[in-house]
Amino acid sequence: MRIYPVFIPHAGCPHRCLFCAQDRSTSPSVVPEVTAVPDVNTVYNWLDSALPLLKDMPRHEAIPLQDGSEIAFYGGTFSLLPLSQQAQYLETARHFITCGRVAGVRISTRPDALDDECISRLIACGVTTIEIGCQSFDNSVLAAAGRGHTVADNSSAIQRCQNAGLQVGAQLMPGLPGGDDDEALMSLQQALELKPSFVRIYPTVVIAGTGLAELWASGGYKSWTLDEAVDVCADMLHLCRRVDIPIIRLGLHGDPQLEKNLLAGPYHPAFGQLVRSRLWRRALFKTCPNNEQLTIDHVGVNPDDLSDVLGHRGENRQWLKTTRPLLRVMADKAVERGFLRVNGQCLGLVDL
Numbered sequence: 001m002r003i004y005p006v007f008i009p010h011a012g013c014p015h016r017c018l019f020c021a022q023d024r025s026t027s028p029s030v031v032p033e034v035t036a037v038p039d040v041n042t043v044y045n046w047l048d049s050a051l052p053l054l055k056d057m058p059r060h061e062a063i064p065l066q067d068g069s070e071i072a073f074y075g076g077t078f079s080l081l082p083l084s085q086q087a088q089y090l091e092t093a094r095h096f097i098t099c100g101r102v103a104g105v106r107i108s109t110r111p112d113a114l115d116d117e118c119i120s121r122l123i124a125c126g127v128t129t130i131e132i133g134c135q136s137f138d139n140s141v142l143a144a145a146g147r148g149h150t151v152a153d154n155s156s157a158i159q160r161c162q163n164a165g166l167q168v169g170a171q172l173m174p175g176l177p178g179g180d181d182d183e184a185l186m187s188l189q190q191a192l193e194l195k196p197s198f199v200r201i202y203p204t205v206v207i208a209g210t211g212l213a214e215l216w217a218s219g220g221y222k223s224w225t226l227d228e229a230v231d232v233c234a235d236m237l238h239l240c241r242r243v244d245i246p247i248i249r250l251g252l253h254g255d256p257q258l259e260k261n262l263l264a265g266p267y268h269p270a271f272g273q274l275v276r277s278r279l280w281r282r283a284l285f286k287t288c289p290n291n292e293q294l295t296i297d298h299v300g301v302n303p304d305d306l307s308d309v310l311g312h313r314g315e316n317r318q319w320l321k322t323t324r325p326l327l328r329v330m331a332d333k334a335v336e337r338g339f340l341r342v343n344g345q346c347l348g349l350v351d352l
């Protein structure tokens with residue numbers, strides 16, 4: 001599935017959450033030289049140039065596009081934009097859906113900005129997926145972050161969108177003030193109990209100009225280190241894989257604007273790979289707990305998993321070299337993705 005993101009930084013939002021710098025952490029528009037929320041013509045022109053042309057699509061004469069690709073409006077509170085602006089954006093998206101160049105449209109918004117009437121209107125305008133900024137399922141963490149909504153709002157919004165037939169994604173932010181590893185896992189557990197279609201996880205970072213930056217500068221907030229965040233997110237990934245709910249994104253997208261304004265926190269452009277590799281390292285550790293008693297000389301993994309198993313810039317390969325120099329990791333097409341073959345036996349990453 002391919003997403004064509006249109007960023008509308010902070011547009012429509014009546015709040016200013018403690019950590020929020022939507023207008024500082026993402027480049028403001030689909031077109032770099034445009035510095036405001038993009039108008040509908042800009043969005044149309046960008047989509048027209050970015051979306052595949054019908055002639056380039058396989059089997060386009062026979063059926064409309066079925067690959068699930070979506071136009072996404074991210075970075076603001078879409079459902080609180082003026083109704084006329086929502087309608088214009090969605091009409092533009094609908095044009096590309098109708099002519100078969102994309103399958104659907106998704107928006108991101110706050111949980112308390114989704115009453116039943118709003119959900120029906122969004123569906124009538126062609127919205128197929130909604131990403132809901134839950135951030136935490138702990139009321140004290142939500143209050144400390146100045147979110148202005150509660151855990152009950154999170155649950156209610158997810159359930160009502162699901163009941164209306166939408167695909168629903170839950171966005172979570174581990175590492176907010178007052179949150180710790182246990183809170184991150186509890187929040188994820190509660191989100192997963194609601195059976196969202198997918199989860200998106202952004203560990204908290206400190207961006208210049210935010211309330212969180214002031215708190216951090218005064219010593220009132222300590223951001224997670226990269227290693228702590230990778231470790232907690234590896235637990236979160238493991239939990240999601242056990243219940244077969246995908247995490248569609250781990251960590252913030254790399255963006256020059258974000259990197260320019262980042263003050264502290266576990267940002268890494270390859271954060272997702274660091275997390276996946278941490279899970280593989282744990283699996284290798286469990287399979288071969290120590291070098292002295294090593295009874296195997298290699299493990300097999302699917303070739304498509306090899307780069308995650310060896311780690312970002314080979315960090316797991318280096319770890320193996322230091323701690324288990326006799327152990328080799330080998331690509332083996334016969335091993336399913338997400339499994340290790342050890343002594344002829346295949347072990348699932350989720351079971352280790």
Ligand code: SF4
Binds near residue numbers: 021075
């Ligand atoms: S709800 Fe979203 S856009 Fe609004 S202030 Fe909070 S993080 Fe920013």
